[in-house]
Amino acid sequence: MMDVFLPGNSLLPGGWLDMSITEAAASLLRSEETFSACLARINSVVLKPLLQSGSFEHSKLFLLLNDHFHILWDLAEENYRALKQTFSTSESACIQDIYLIWKADVFQDAYIQYFSTFASFAVVQGFEHAARNKSEIWKRHKPVLQQFLADFSLDTTMPVALHTVLNKPFRDHLQQYSLIFSTLEKSTSQCPEKRAVAEAAEEFVKLQAFISQALDEASLTRSLWKSLGHKFTDLICMPERRLLEDSRDLTVYASTGQSDRILLFDDILVLVQGHSLQSFELKHVWVDATSQETGKHTLHIITPEEEFFLLAKEPEARAVWQWKLNQAVRQALNGKRDFPLWGKAGEGRDPPADRFFAFAFKAEGRLKNAAYEGEWHLGKLHGQGTLTWPDGRNYVGDFQGGLEHGFGICLMPRVSEDRYDCYKCHWWEGKMAGYGICEYGNEMVYKGYFKDNMRHGFGILENPSATDQPFKYTGHWKDNKKSGYGVWDNREKGERYIGMWHEDQRYGQGVVVMQSGVCYRRTYYMDKMVGSGVLLLEDDSIYEGNFTSDLTFVGKGKLTFPNGFTLEGTFSNKSSQGLHTQGVLNTSGEQTVDAVTKLQLGQEEFPVEKRWKGLYSHFLEFIHSGGRSEMEESFMGFHVQTSRELRKSQEYLFCHRGTEEAPGKVDLLEELIENQAEESLQGYLQQALQSSLHPLGKLLKALTLAFQATYSGIGANKHLLSMAQEEVKHYAKRIWEFYQGLLHLALEVKGLLDPEATQQSNLNGPGIILSLILPCFYPELSMLYMLYHEKEDELYCQGIVDLSRFSDVKLLEFLDVQKHLWPLKDLKLTRNQRHSLIQDQCFLSATECLQKLMTTIDPLEKLHILQKTYEEIEKTVARVLGKEYNLPMDDLLPLLMYVVTRARIQHLGAEIHLIRDMMDPVNEGGMYDFLLTALESCYAFIQKEVRLTQNWHGSHDS
Structure with a gap:
């Protein structure tokens, strides 16, 4: 050690402490000087000759190894220069002068990169290929290498020599670092820098463990590639891939058949069966240890397209495979190995059951050739994701248990057309169910309810095209066909049918209103008029009897004129002679003029209680479902801001369903309870009915659409006034019933339901509702009153x-x-x-x-x-x-x-x-x-x- 004299240090409480730090720094200085000289010699004797010798197998990997070698060499030089500078200006050193402590993470990353590349080079037998290099340059340097190896006391084959030269000096030098850190830890027991020194020391201990584990894994993997045939190694051998477990070392069997071998790598799980193999990416593997279907020592392995079991004879083998599989899957999902590879960082943490990744389906089934990117749960599509097929089909939305479930948008290419049908719908177990909006490639648009992929319930189908038979149907559907009460607009003819349907045909009572003001009531069978009817003409004449679709009188009938006169007899029409009749003209005026001109249609034919039954049923389902907010859209619809120009873009698929924040279940129920008193009820109802996201507001919106479809435009006919007027009153009654249903639900959920409570018993609920909803129907209703x-x-x-x-x-x-x-x-x-x-x-x-x-x-x-x-x-x-x-x-x-x-x-x-x-x-x-x-x-x-x-x-x- 260097003799260093520090004047006055013996008088300071920490004097001998400083002396120990200085000694450690001096030792580190000498170590870095020796190590740098060693690296310089390795570079000149091994690396440069091999690089100058030209390409050999895996030479690109060797180039990468050379790059990481020089990074470590540069760090050693930098550390040496920093310490040299310290001792050139002072005879003592402190913790702040030791570059290695404050840059420990930089050194660590450099060593990890070097030894990871070194291990990969060893796995693919890179040192053997390098030793066999026939270049003259390499041959000339072999004697120098042999002399260099003598310094290491090695007398072995050239591949082993190369392996040792590029490995042992680094590991020995790390051991020197550990000794120096041990000295520093003792010297800094009372220093503020104690924690920094301890953390750096711990990281270098982990680094040594990482290197040992990485080289052991590389050795096992290298041996595996040698034992397997070329057919398998060509398929799965990769320099960076590492073997983690082999069923020949720790026995397990696969339930898919008599597997010859099961191999767990750091990125894939491989089943070898005879001359074939199956591989599964670990990112796509779930290990379910709870399943006991085939015995108590089994592991249930789940992948997106296949499920099987690993069977172990002993619980120890099962436990090891379970632990290693889970840790390998977790590390694969994280995109990096633990540090150290099997150290404390990975203990006790299983991979998540919920994941996000992309996957291409290949197996037979409905998803064959489909590509999915999104969320998963235990091998099933679950959460939100995007599913696409090569033919252009595209689904973006919610999944559950592997099926479309929740809200989703689906694009379907039309056969022989460069157009798409776009479905923005709710889905239930893979099928459209609940409310949806569909824009078809032929320009038609449907807004309404679905069941089992078919239009079912209340819905509006419209063809707005000005050239291709424009129409609009508002009403009920069953199994994709018009069925029940509905309104059909034939815009080309300028007429509207209001009445009953069956199997997509007019069937039963119906009222037809024409643009000219003529209207009539007829019975239909299989889309054809049958029996007699009532025809109301523009001049307020009334014809009762049989007539054709072009309004020609035929057969027996009665014609009542506006002044009350009647003509009753048999009518016929001859093209050359016009209308003829044989009958009796009565001028007594038995019928009053008012009775003639103000005859009303629709009330008897369609009792108000039976109109729009399908519309109300969805709201009843919502209440019966418990008012769950996540089900609200499915039962009662949503509002989508769309742009047809963006139909094929991803931005379009992630459409915004309204700008308001939807009321959660708890908020909705609490507000109902808080505002049930008479003094706050009307204000609450007004706010609810005006909200496009409140259940009552959605119901009012749907009723408004139905009312407008019936009585606006062509439907503005004075003979429909009574029908419209009673319909609005009925709306108020039904909305009040739904409000009471929601309130009852809220009180029940909150445990506040009192059967004897009569807080709202004296309220005229329908009257309150009527005053609030009347503005929505006033334009059409007012027009009917004015005409009447x-x-x-x-x-x-x-x-x-x-x-x-x-x-x-x-x-x-x-x-x-x-x-x-x-x-x-x-x-x-x-x-x-x-x-x-x-x-x-x-x-x-x-x-x-x-x-x-x-x-x-x-x-x-x-x-x-x-x-x-x-x-x-x-x-x-x-x-x-x-x-x-x-x-x-x-x-x-x-x-x-x-x-x-x-x-x-x-x-x-x-x-x-x-x-x-x-x-x-x-x-x-x-x-x-x-x-x-x-x-x-x-x-x-x-x-x-x-x-x-x-x-x-x-x-x-x-």
């Missing part, structure tokens, strides 16, 4: 125009408003001044209030407006009289008539009847009912005045 009361409103409008010509005073006089109620009492005006000074000034506040009737949808709000109008009239009268005054009906009607005239509300008849039909029954017989009756009287009076005027003009003209 069109003629009455025309008379009313004519009356308003006539009465508007009157000045305020003349109108008040005409309406017999008592003069002491006129708001003109204090004015002294001449006859000529009356018109110009007070035109349109009377009861202005009441008039402006009544005009707001058109600004709201809710019948209750309209009644509020009507009451406010009444109050404004009373206020004006009280101001005129100078005292409070309760208007009797005799005074109210003329004043209200005046306000109605000045308000000029369009379609007032439609408004009045909509209020009357849709208002809450609890308001019947009360103040609201009284005021609505008064408004109806005003409306009737205005029409009556017009009729009187028309009759007067008619009598004078005659």
Whole structure:
């Protein structure tokens, strides 16, 4: 050792401690100097000649070994220079000066890379091939190598010599590192750097263990390749592959047949059977030790395409194979071996049952030739993933137990077309089931429910093409065919069929509405009209009897004209002579005009309880399933933001199902319970019905689509008003029932269900719901009311125009408003001044209030407006009289008539009847009912005045 004198160190508490660190550093300096010189000689005697000799078998691997050799040499030189610099400036050293401690991880990685490559070179008998190199350059250097080997006291074959020269100096030098670290650990027992020194020492101990294990594995693997025939080695021999266990050393058998040998490598499991072998990537292998199907000493091996058992005679053999298999699988999944290879890092940790990897199926079956990338569980597709076939089929979504299960998107190529069918659906055990959206390659789109890969339940099928028979069907399906109640739009013909279906054909009662306004009711059998029907013509004539699809009267029938006259007999049509009939014309007008023009269809043919039964059933299933949030989409649908241009892209396949955060099961149930009280219920229901992700909101959305499909566009026919009106009321009733079902479920789940509780027993639930949902149906419903009361409103409008010509005073006089109620009492005006000074000034506040009737949808709000109008009239009268005054009906009607005239509300008849039909029954017989009756009287009076005027003009003209 170097003699180093440190002045004053003996006076310091840690003086002798510093001396030990300095000695260790000096020893490390000498060791690195000696090691560097050794590496320089190895480089000149072995590496350079072999590199200059040209290529030989596995020479690329040798080049890599040479690179790692020089990296280690550079690190030794760098460590030497750092220590040399320390002693050139100071006679002492400290822990911070020892480069090896602070760069221990760099040294470790370099040694791991070198010995991993060294082991791979040894496995493929690289040293034997190098020794047999016939290059003249190599031959000239062999004597020098022999002399170099003498320094190692070796007298052996050239392959062994090369193996030793490129191995032993490094391992000896690592042993020197360990001795130096041992000294440093004792010297730093009280230093802050103690932990860093201890950790570095521990890592170098692990490194030595790693090298020993790596060389042992390489030796076993090399022996295996020598024992196997060329056929097998050509298939599975790889330089970096290592044998971990051999059934000839530790006996097990495979249940797949009489296996000659079972080999466990660090990346594959191999079954050798005669002249063939099967290999399984360890990333794709699961070891299930719980299965006892073939005996107690078995291991169940699961792979994506095959399952078998390893059978051991002794429990010890089973335990070793189980441990080694699990550790090998875990390390393969991690992409790296443990450090050391079989050290503490791998103990007690089994590989996960859930994994993510890519796999190509080859075995026979439905997945043959398919490629899968995604999540797995015990050898089965489980979780989320992407499945593709060579023919273009593509499924992205959820899997369970090896089958499509959950939400998924599937692209299916169409035969002989460069187009795809795209299914965005819920799946159940490999088949479409639940709600889905399908965009077909022929431009058709289906939104609805599936069962066993077929359209089943409520759904909408539409062909929006403007050139290829555009149509739209909204209704029920069974086994991929239209069945039950549904609405069919033939956009090419401009007609709509509302009625029953069976086996994709119209079957049973049906109503047809045409763009022209003509509509009829017929019975269908096998898509053909049978029996007699009712035909409602554009001029309000009614034909009852048989007629053809082009609306030609044939056979016995009865024609009722708008004025009530009837023609009953036998009808025929001859192309040259037109329509002929033989029958009786009755001019007695037994039927009233209203009965003729306002005949309603659909109520008797399709009772409201039987319409859209399939739609409601999905929501009932959701409640009966326990309201599980993960099942909500399947039962009640989802909203997908799509772009047809992105159909074939992966971004399209991972579509976004709405931007709102879906309510979880717990949140939904808790909110139901928290808001069941009357004071918060309406607000909660309003919010729920407006949400596209709440179950009640989804139900309302589906009902809105069904309603629009029936009554919008072509369906805006006055003969369907009663059918539509009762349907909206029924919706409110059913939504309230579903709300109560959800609440009952929430209380049951939370353990709060009280059979005797009557918290909501006094609520008019359907009435609350009706006011909240009416805006969704108001456009179509309002249009039907306007068409139904069109003629009455025309008379009313004519009356308003006539009465508007009157000045305020003349109108008040005409309406017999008592003069002491006129708001003109204090004015002294001449006859000529009356018109110009007070035109349109009377009861202005009441008039402006009544005009707001058109600004709201809710019948209750309209009644509020009507009451406010009444109050404004009373206020004006009280101001005129100078005292409070309760208007009797005799005074109210003329004043209200005046306000109605000045308000000029369009379609007032439609408004009045909509209020009357849709208002809450609890308001019947009360103040609201009284005021609505008064408004109806005003409306009737205005029409009556017009009729009187028309009759007067008619009598004078005659």
